[in-house]
Amino acid sequence: MAAITWKCPNCGGELVFEPSIQKYKCPFCESVLTQEELEEMNPAHASEQEVPEEEAQASYAADQGGTEENTAQTAPGGSGRAVVYSCPSCGAEVVTDETTAATFCYYCHNPVVLEGRISGDYLPDKIIPFQIDRKAAEEKFREYVRKKKFVPRAFYDDSQVEKLSGVYYPYWVYDAQMDADVEAEAKKIRIWRAGDTEYTETSTFRIFREGQTAIGNITENALSKSDRALVENVQPFDLSDMKPFTMGYLSGFLAEKRDMEKEQFQEKLRGNIREYSETMIRDTMSGYTGVRMFRNDYRMKNEHWQYVLLPVWVLTYRAGNGKMYYYALNGQTGNVCGILPVDYSKLALWCLGLGAAAAAAAATGFYFI
Ligand SMILES: [Zn+2]
């Protein structure tokens, strides 16, 4: 395992992935490299030392300006288990939590990719590289907030917007088919009257149905500590844009590795496809008085899982009352979601304004609320 950065061949600066051109750029001399050129390079390695837990904790606490005692609360992820890597650029220790796969050096701010977190079982099959760059994300964020009337000013000042982070989140993508082979007995009852006699005719049918249901591109967020509602609400991603994974895409972004395995989703997803298949089959048996199923043969087929990293811009905001607010922007489509904080003093003023307007309108003979 090692920590990696890609050094600019012209000046030795650290290359980052630039979404607007889908290439790699050196922020110092503006050199631009293609994907192929980057892959030909040997990234700079620095050996990782997974230091004993207590030492990592102390180091993490020191970086955060905290004390050893409060590390358990301050370490991200809540697990309190930090891991230390040495920065390939300045040699300083980069402190990460258990699921970090790409980050920035705390001291020199250069991008660092943690190879061990994205190899072996954790090697992603695919990735959607960021399409929306920081500038576009900031603009979209401002635009989104501008439309909301009651957001506190502090929420959208520039220092707040600078806290936007581009994060690759881990997801599972699931595809499967289900074969259905079903037998049922159905009845149709017809009643009619001729003179004083009521006739009832009962027809019994044997129904056979065979069919196949396919579901595809079901995405499940595979990081338990993420704000699930948020990371799920920025969906959908256009998965037809997925690219084979290479580590370079992570340079200049944060990335997380999964901490949820596919088995944790399997039962639910199988249940969904079964339910979906049953509904489709039942829908073909209409027009009967009653249907009794007596053979239900459903078989899963071609289940396929892919481990992928998908791009999300995230922002967290701690409101005056200490409550945390989260905001997320789909790094591919620009789709925005989040609950924005409400500035109640602004809200009160607005209501007051409305009241005054209504009073004025009433006075002139109009009423519009
Ligand atoms: Zn350069």
Ligand SMILES: [Zn+2]
């Ligand atoms: Zn560094």
